[in-house]
Amino acid sequence: MVIMVEKNVEWTTAAPLLSSFIQSENISQMRRPVLLRFKSDSFMEDLINLLQTNPKQLAGLIARPESFRAPPTGEPPDWQAPPPEMLKLYQPIHGFFYLIVASLVCHAPGLPDRVVNTAQSEKVSFVLRRIAPDGAEMAWVNDPTKDPPQSKAWVALSPDSIGEFKSVASNEELLPMFPLNFTDNGRKRRLLVGLIPTSSRETFQAAPGLSPFPSEDDPDLLKERAKKNPLLDEVETHVVEPLAKLLSYQPMSGAEVLEASQFILLDFALFLAKNLPTLWLVLVDPSLPAPADNTSALYTLLKSSIADVGVPWFLALQQAWASRQLFADGGPPVLPYNLQHTTINLDPTKNPGTLQTALQTALGPYVPLPPGAPGQLPGSPLQAEVPVMPKLDPTGGTRYVLRCVYQRPHCGPLHPDVVSDSTELFALAPFFDFDAPARPIRITMPIDTSIAGLRKFRKNVGILISNKLREQMESVTNLKNTLDGKLDGGQQFDLGTICSFSIPIITICALIVLMIFLLLLNIIFWWLPFIRICFPIKLKAS
Numbered sequence: 001m002v003i004m005v006e007k008n009v010e011w012t013t014a015a016p017l018l019s020s021f022i023q024s025e026n027i028s029q030m031r032r033p034v035l036l037r038f039k040s041d042s043f044m045e046d047l048i049n050l051l052q053t054n055p056k057q058l059a060g061l062i063a064r065p066e067s068f069r070a071p072p073t074g075e076p077p078d079w080q081a082p083p084p085e086m087l088k089l090y091q092p093i094h095g096f097f098y099l100i101v102a103s104l105v106c107h108a109p110g111l112p113d114r115v116v117n118t119a120q121s122e123k124v125s126f127v128l129r130r131i132a133p134d135g136a137e138m139a140w141v142n143d144p145t146k147d148p149p150q151s152k153a154w155v156a157l158s159p160d161s162i163g164e165f166k167s168v169a170s171n172e173e174l175l176p177m178f179p180l181n182f183t184d185n186g187r188k189r190r191l192l193v194g195l196i197p198t199s200s201r202e203t204f205q206a207a208p209g210l211s212p213f214p215s216e217d218d219p220d221l222l223k224e225r226a227k228k229n230p231l232l233d234e235v236e237t238h239v240v241e242p243l244a245k246l247l248s249y250q251p252m253s254g255a256e257v258l259e260a261s262q263f264i265l266l267d268f269a270l271f272l273a274k275n276l277p278t279l280w281l282v283l284v285d286p287s288l289p290a291p292a293d294n295t296s297a298l299y300t301l302l303k304s305s306i307a308d309v310g311v312p313w314f315l316a317l318q319q320a321w322a323s324r325q326l327f328a329d330g331g332p333p334v335l336p337y338n339l340q341h342t343t344i345n346l347d348p349t350k351n352p353g354t355l356q357t358a359l360q361t362a363l364g365p366y367v368p369l370p371p372g373a374p375g376q377l378p379g380s381p382l383q384a385e386v387p388v389m390p391k392l393d394p395t396g397g398t399r400y401v402l403r404c405v406y407q408r409p410h411c412g413p414l415h416p417d418v419v420s421d422s423t424e425l426f427a428l429a430p431f432f433d434f435d436a437p438a439r440p441i442r443i444t445m446p447i448d449t450s451i452a453g454l455r456k457f458r459k460n461v462g463i464l465i466s467n468k469l470r471e472q473m474e475s476v477t478n479l480k481n482t483l484d485g486k487l488d489g490g491q492q493f494d495l496g497t498i499c500s501f502s503i504p505i506i507t508i509c510a511l512i513v514l515m516i517f518l519l520l521l522n523i524i525f526w527w528l529p530f531i532r533i534c535f536p537i538k539l540k541a542s
Contacts, residue, residue, distance in 0.1 A: 008107035009114050011404050011420030015103040015189050016055035016182070018111070032421040033102035033126070033404050035087075035196070037063040043097045051182035051191070063087060063098060063426075068437035084435060086399065087426040089198045094429070095439035098196040100126055100177075102404045102420060103189075113190045114406075116179075122408050125174035126194045129165070130154055130204070131399040131425065139169035140204070152203070166419035168405055177404070196402070201428040205398070229363045231275055232356075238267040240356055244346050246339055254338075261339040265307070265320035273321065276362055283314045284321075298358040305344040308337040313344060399425045 013021065013034050021030045036058065040046055050057055065088065069081035090096040104124060105111040116122050129137040138154040152173070157165050168174075177194040242264050246257070272280045279295040282288045283302065291299055307316035316337050326334045345354045401422035408415045429436050445463070446454065465473070475487040 009406060009418050010105060010107055011406070011418065012103050012105055012111065014058055014101040014191055015105075015111075015113075016051075016058050016184060016191075020056075020059055028421075033100050033402060033423050034058075035063040035089075035402075035423055035426070036061040036099045036101055038097045038099070039095055040097075043099070047099070047193070048180065051180060055182050055184055058101070063089065067435040069435050081435065087424060088429050088433075088435060089196065089426050090429045090433070090436050091198045091201065091431065093199070093431065093439065094433075094436045096198075096437075098198060100194045100196055100402050100404070100423065102192055104192055104404075104406055104418075116406070120408070120410050122406070123174075124177045124192050124404065124406050126177055126402050126404045127168065127172055127174060128197075128204070129157075129401050129403060129422070131401060132156065137165040137401070137422075139172045141169055141173065142171040165422075166403070168407075168417050168419065174405060192404070194404075198428055201430060204400075204428065229360070229365060231363050232360055235268075235271050235359055236356065239264055239271065240346065240359075242267075243339060243342075243344075243355075247342070247346070257338050257340060258336065261308075261337050262320065262323075262335045264339060265316055265335065265337065266324055269317045269321040269324070272317070279362065284318060294364060295362040298362040301344065301355065301358045306342060307339060307344075308341050311337060313342075399427060401425060 011031070011033065012018065013030055013032060017034060018030060021027075036047070038046060038061065050061075065083040065086065067081035067083050071077065071079040071081075089098050103111075104114045104116070106114050116124055128140050130140070132138055136159070137157050139157055140152060141155050142152060155169055157167070157169060159165055160167065175194055175197065177192045180191045180193055182189055182191065242260065246260050246264070269280075272283070276295060276298075278293075279291060279299055282291055282299060290296065302313040302317070305313045307313045316335070319335060323334050346356070348354050348356070401424070403422050404420040406418040408417075446457070448454075448456075476482050478486075481487070
């Protein structure tokens with residue numbers, strides 16, 4: 001008796017790319033599927049033609065981080081947006097299509113392709129996995145506990161003995177893959193390809209368990225809290241940024257400059273009095289000694305910097321605080337200070353220290369208050385709690401990976417599912433994404449305008465033409481006069497037009513009958529406007 005031992009089956013990257021990864025010694029990429037990016041609705045035809053001509057060119061289609069953000073105001077026309085930190089897959093509405101490509105091979109010399117025996121219910125597919133904050137994978141499954149039973153949900157997976165997630169969850173959704181044949185060095189090979197459902201991003205994002213309010217251990221919230229004190233955002237919004245705009249924006253009248261200056265001074269004084277009370281007391285009372293804590297740099301800066309000619313910042317802040325009630329009453333500016341003459345530094349590239357740096361040092365890092373703690377300790381900066389606001393995108397930092405799956409249900413427990421290594425991490429771009437490109441939309445007008453040519457179009461096709469466009473079209477009656485700049489006036493009526501390729505006969509008949517009735521009614525009742533009918537009304541005597 002001869003016992004046939006089946007070769008081990010495994011997933012590798014696309015076969016045409018194996019040699020390039022071997023030369024670059026990128027061994028890890030050899031075992032993971034690759035993501036290809038196409039920018040055409042005919043992406044399948046393009047892929048088939050490329051495989052038939054030069055399969056090695058697949059390397060030029062590998063998806064990479066790229067941004068198509070429009071240039072900001074003031075940047076040169078050739079400005080290029082920096083690529084995002086992580087690969088982002090755009091949607092078909094943006095004009096992009098993405099394919100996952102891999103090869104199923106036998107672990108033997110030459111890595112021959114493994115033939116999928118569909119007669120034995122063997123199949124290949126791929127799964128979408130969401131990456132949890134702790135790095136674990138979550139499977140996209142049909143939740144049997146929901147109503148309807150086909151509702152989808154994310155289910156956390158448990159790693160195997162080596163820390164991998166190479167197993168298919170129960171009821172996990174399997175996305176289809178299909179084969180494409182090509183020839184490599186005279187040898188027939190096969191690729192397995194699957195279309196990534198990037199347009200289903202909102203469905204993945206709205207799955208159960210994703211709340212629009214971030215939890216206290218949300219990584220984005222923790223990162224934002226650790227980045228800067230929220231009070232620094234407040235003072236930058238009300239003081240630093242308006243002052244920078246005032247210094248850079250020159251074409252302003254004198255009254256506008258004085259009004260903007262006094263409100264900057266008042267906002268700054270209110271901020272210091274509320275959030276840095278110890279420093280504010282020292283600024284108001286010159287008899288007190290200079291502070292020796294983390295507010296000393298800000299104290300020195302406000303003492304040595306000039307707000308207007310001959311007026312230091314601390315004195316201007318004192319007068320703004322004393323006049324705060326006059327500000328609230330409205331009216332013309334009450335302080336004659338022009339902050340466009342200030343010497344305070346807002347440029348981080350210049351010395352001495354900037355106002356932003358001094359404020360950040362004085363406020364210190366963010367330290368969340370424990371529940372029930374007082375809002376402010378005497379002589380110390382106020383530590384304000386960051387309000388938990390709804391996220392515009394509750395899973396804005398959500399990352400995904402893909403894995404290919406080969407299943408042999410009739411082979412028993414000795415042949416479990418073969419799951420590939422994961423692809424690189426990627427995010428799914430939303431419909432409104434700053435980095436997404438604007439897909440060009442082209443509407444081709446009819447070329448053959450004859451009766452026979454127009455009859456080829458569907459019955460529901462129509463073209464709406466505005467009144468301005470209609471006038472411009474009718475003004476072109478002679479090509480020579482048009483080239484000489486002589487245009488006719490066109491018909492003078494303020495109406496647009498709808499050009500339809502097919503009007504139903506019943507509509508034409510209805511219009512004819514309507515016109516007949518209108519003519520008959522006009523003949524019969526044309527004299528009615530000439531008759532004046534008076535009805536007697538009894539009036540009460542005055």
